[in-house]
Amino acid sequence: MNFCSNCGSKQISLKIPEGDSLPRFCCEQCGEIFYQNPKIVVGCLPVFEDKILMCKRAIEPRAGFWNLPAGYLENGETAEEGAIRETYEEAHAQVEIIRLHVLYSIPQFNQVYLHFLARMKSPDFSISTLESTEVRMFAYHEIPWQDIAFSSSTFAIEKFLEAKNSSYEGVHRGYFPGIPNR
Incomplete structure (x- = not known):
């Protein structure tokens, strides 16, 4: 993932969000979490x-x-x-x-x-x-x-x-x- 589709930021990281148990792509700018599903x-x-x-x-x-x-x-x-x-x-x-x-x-x-x-x-x-x-x-x-x-x-x-x-x-x-x- 190269940028946030919510705010356009390129500050994307793969991490486990608070309260979650799996790594997700997260925008460091706006906090959007991107879930990938089958x-x-x-x-x-x-x-x-x-x-x-x-x-x-x-x-x-x-x-x-x-x-x-x-x-x-x-x-x-x-x-x-x-x-x-x-x-x-x-x-x-x-x-x-x-x-x-x-x-x-x-x-x-x-x-x-x-x-x-x-x-x-x-x-x-x-x-x-x-x-x-x-x-x-x-x-x-x-x-x-x-x-x-x-x-x-x-x-x-x-x-x-x-x-x-x-x-x-x-x-x-x-x-x-x-x-x-x-």
Whole structure:
């Protein structure tokens, strides 16, 4: 942080403010405290007739790898609205949310993923030239496990397939590899 967005001062320091327990950027001029919070990533696990819709990423990180449609939640959106928007932006697919499926924490990168189980309204989808180079429906036995971009998508798909053989309909909590379940 180079300057205070409140007063314009360049007198910014990283310190633990009085009454707090974590280091924060603080303006020495006006006393403003700048809190940095994790990014919320929302997406869907879109299903249609025993197939899962996945997108091949057109952008870094992990361009060329498969992923569930997901992206950053925008200001003014509910998590569900963001997941529906991201699914449309990346795959031009219309979905309806069934329920929250996965809460996946990646504290090393300050991200929290919310993957929703979603039913595709129709089998219609297409690529998004900005987001995806390919969009495809995969039968469960066709999932390209070795070519999945992010561990959050792998976790969401694994838990979905496990739940198909059980009555569990709760939220699955996962953590980036290397983080023990807390």
